[in-house]
Amino acid sequence: MEGRREPADTLGAAARSVCTPALGLHARARSARPRSVCTPALGLHARARSARPRSVCTPALGLHARARSARPRSVCTPALGLHARARSARPRSVCTPALGQHARAAASPRRRRDGGDGGARRSAFRRRDRSYPTPRRRASIVPVVADRSSSTMTQAEKNPLREGMPEERTASPAALVIFGASGDLTRRKLLPAVYNLALSRLLTGGFAVVGVARRPKPDFAQEMREAVGKYSRRPLEEASWSELEKGISYVQGSFDEPETYARLAAELERLDAERGTRKNRVFYLAVAPDQFAPIVRGLRAANLVAPPSHEKDAPFQHVVVEKPFGEDLESARALNRDLLAHLAESQIYRIDHYLGKETVQNLLVLRFGNTIFEPLWSRQHVDHVQITVAEEIGVEGRGKFYEKVGITRDIVQNHALQLLTLVAMEPPSSWDADAVRDEKVKVLRTLRPIEGPDALSSTVRGQYAAGIVRGEKVPGYTEEPDVAKDSMTETYVAMKLHLDSWRWGGVPFYLRAGKRLAKRVAEVVLHFKPLPHGLFKGAPGATEEPNALVMRLQPDEGISLRFAAKIPGSGIAIRGVTMDFRYGAAFGSSTPEAYERLLLDALRGDATLFTRADEVEAQWGFVDPIFEGWRTQNAPIARYAAGTWGPPEADALVQPSEGARGACGERTPPERAWRRP
Ligand SMILES: NC(=O)c1ccc[n+]([C@@H]2O[C@H](COP(=O)([O-])OP(=O)(O)OC[C@H]3O[C@@H](n4cnc5c(N)ncnc54)[C@H](OP(=O)(O)O)[C@@H]3O)[C@@H](O)[C@H]2O)c1
Known part of the structure; x- marks a missing residue:
């Protein structure tokens, strides 16, 4: 089909689309390689990549079939108004053109190289890639606990439905600082959660927990051990716990005293040097909402939080805040203002544990x-x-x-x-x-x-x-x-x-x-x-x-x-x-x-x-x-x-x-x- 080429200056030298404007249709090409061919009278198009045709149209029936490389992927049965796709013998789609529908079978997500909707889509893929560490990335992560084949892996976890699933996502090296560490939430939920992450090998060697609260807690790690023993969903195993325990410490002090943050800063520096937490921090505010503002103010004054950097491998500081986030719209707005005065929105993690x-x-x-x-x-x-x-x-x-x-x-x-x-x-x-x-x-x-x-x-x-x-x-x-x-x-x-x-x-x-x-x-x-x-x-x-x-x-x-x-x-x-x-x-x-x-x-x-x-x-x-x-x-x-x-x-x-x-x-x-x- 002959089409009119778009002016070159709109897409650089590499024209991307071939249009038939009178019909309001277009086909796309990349780097001078035509990708689509239109049959405008029928409102249809077929796509091609490099010189390899990918789709073949049966316009009279409003159908299309796709092909990749030399291997046909779709088979049309136009008389029935159907087409089926095949990939290495696995069918991927079935079309019911009369309804203008087709369904695809799930497969591993394919990376799109075409622009599509541009940056948003590309960044989504990059994020997704990060969620499942590549072998090289995984190799740089030192697990806190031993092999999954250990007794920590229940029979149920060896369920065949899990087989072939990607490795789970692991945490970045960081210190988790819990404000309100002598409270109920820390004991019942947070430390048991940390322990189970360690048990599942989702934490790295460069991990530490620092509790902060008013009461003296000379045996903080021991108390947390008992809490884990009581509230963890999986039984406490000595080997895993003792490894995690080495990175648990406590800083006593009131949230409104600058000395508390100075002591915390010194402790975090020690952990960076000794545990390899790499200046990354997650501050968990397990406290009532009226303590949120004093804490972030104190953190900022002690230079424990800084505006986020977009530099590669720059240290991060994330602040997790517990519910309730305010008691009405006005107080929620005030809390947001207080937090955003010292942090960027991207550093704030408002918890709703249902999610x-x-x-x-x-x-x-x-x-x-x-x-x-x-x-x-x-x-x-x-x-x-x-x-x-x-x-x-x-x-x-x-x-x-x-x-x-x-x-x-x-x-x-x-x-x-x-x-x-x-x-x-x-x-x-x-x-x-x-x-x-x-x-x-x-x-x-x-x-x-x-x-x-x-x-x-x-x-x-x-x-x-x-x-x-x-x-x-x-x-x-x-x-x-x-x-x-x-x-x-x-x-x-x-x-x-x-x-x-x-x-x-x-x-x-x-x-x-x-x-x-x-x-x-x-x-x-x-x-x-x-x-x-x-x-x-x-x-x-x-x-x-x-x-x-x-x-x-x-x-x-x-x-x-x-x-x-x-x-x-x-x-x-x-x-x-x-x-x-x-x-x-x-x-x-x-x-x-x-x-x-x-x-x-x-x-x-x-x-x-x-x-x-x-x-x-x-x-x-x-x-x-x-x-x-x-x-x-x-x-x-x-x-x-x-x-x-x-x-x-x-x-x-x-x-x-x-x-x-x-x-x-x-x-x-x-x-x-x-x-x-
Ligand atoms: N518990 C839960 O299951 C649960 C569930 C969902 C949400 N939450 C939310 O999580 C937050 C914490 O709950 P929680 O039950 O753990 O509360 P909590 O038992 O009352 O503990 C409060 C903690 O804050 C510390 N604290 C308060 N004021 C302080 C100050 N000025 N300086 C230093 N430390 C101070 C307390 O330390 P000292 O006692 O040493 O003074 C204590 O460690 C609340 O906002 C709650 O709504 C809790």
Whole structure:
């Protein structure tokens, strides 16, 4: 086909495209090598690379087939409107051209050399490359613990499903400085996570832990050993622990005294020299939010943090901050201002430990690593979405803290909204921290605000009364220590949310979170639309229960799909069944804890699973008006007995509104109810 060449000055000497402008079509070439050939009248194109043709068109049928080198990769059966691809005998794609669709089988990601969408895509590949160390990179990393073939590797970890998987990502050499090291979080979560990273050989020899807090801790390492023995997901092994212990030290001091930072600086220098931590630091602020600003000020004054450098191998300083990040939009903005006065956004890692959970990350893999789910993931097929974060426990002696917080601040503003953004987001352009977080922020911005009277019609807040949990009588919330008898703090909340977006217009997202509920469970469920026509209506057992895809985060991480199946026999009898995937059973029983993954990412400088400043502000920007609505509308607080699924008032929330129509416009809207997991 003859085409008109683009003016050379637009693309340098190497023309990249060949256009047929009248038809609004183009084909691309690189370095004078034509890559595509157009059949403009049919709106089709085929690509070529070097002199090797890659695609062949059958324009009349609107089809194309691809080839590489001399090996044909695709075979067309035009009469059937199909083509199939082959690569070394492995089929990669199947086309259904009538639908304008084709699906690709997953293979190892191929590196694109063409410009595509340019820098963003290229940098994404570079990042991805860094995540899986090359043999040469791995060789420079000295593992803290011995060989994986040691007894530390459980039978489950030797699961054949893990075979052939790339080596896991290892941390950069660094000192992990924990502010608040005498506290509960350090003991229960952080040191056990560090130990498990070491046990999995994900830490390097150049690693050290420095605890900082007010109380003297002459036996800090010994205390941490006991904590690991008690809270680690895997048993403590002497050999691994003693290696790690050599790099554990403690600096006593108050966060508001400059001497604390001077002592810390001296300790870090010692570790650089003796442990090879290479001036890299991760400062973990396991403290209340009012300590964030004094600490980063102290670090800056002592020159322990500096603006990030883009020089190769320049030392890094990352600051991890714990939740809660503020108590409303104003305080979150103030915290961001305080942190950003001394640090760049790229140095700040705001933790939401839900994002470190395997199933939460798997939600993205399920959506964007498969082809079969995403086409269903929209208003066309989804009737509604339910997000549940339910706990059996009460306030566990933390009444004073809980009175100020409540479940909406404690769970909804962060964890539940994180789940919502991951389930509702558009595909990011790459697996890159900012690309992923950009899409999550967009979801938060499409959330329809719940303001004024909507706080009554779209939410239910509740509080647990005395009841029975696991066969034991438990007191009501207002009978807990340090809780006001007339407390209006919510221990349960249910909400009906709408996303004003193309994908989700008209699909309600129901979200509930509560304490002292019937079961400890966290899950996201896509409820699909009901059948348009009840073909098996009269069949025994036919419930016509719509399909549901359940993504479970706890207690047992996994995914299940509910569908109807025929009961074996001569007639048609139907039963709803589930197809289950369980993380533990498939990949090994001991899934890494969320803190392991997040600590490793902070050590590696990967912020994808941390919350960005604008994201946290958008979360507060959504929940703040709900509190205001409850206040101005005198929203009641519904009581529920401990050990139940919350107040009955919440049931009405999931019913479709008057006049709503079901799938295919039928008059009776589908029945909806909260799932009983
Ligand atoms: N615990 C959890 O499971 C958990 C879970 C999620 C989030 N978080 C969050 O993590 C943070 C820490 O929680 P936590 O339970 O570990 O708190 P915690 O047990 O109260 O510990 C607070 C720590 O901060 C230190 N500290 C406070 N003020 C200080 C000062 N002026 N100078 C020096 N040290 C000071 C304390 O040291 P001394 O006691 O030696 O004075 C202690 O080590 C909180 O923001 C919490 O919301 C905790």
